[in-house]
Amino acid sequence: MSAASMALPLRLSRRIEKLAREAGRTPDEMLKFVIRDGLEYCEYAVKAINEGLADLDAGRGVTADEMRAHFEKRRTARRARKAA
DSSP states (O other), X not given: OOOOOOOOOHHHHHHHHHHHHXXXXXXXHHHHHHHHHHHHHHHHHXXXXXXXXXXXXXXXXXXXXXXXXXXXXXXXXXXXXHHO
């Protein structure tokens, strides 16, 4: 694995150091987790967004009014169950 080097702004560096202390790890160890987890989330988010855009392009979307009606129906059903 190739090593990358970059300078972190002081504020980020301090946050990594604090997180590492709280986790019982070194800042270098903690940074690996932060990058991995952040990268995994970014990959997930980009994939989900692209899938959503593809759905819209294919005409598989709903209007805001349709969504409001859907959630109003669910709220009404939930209220009826609670009242019973």
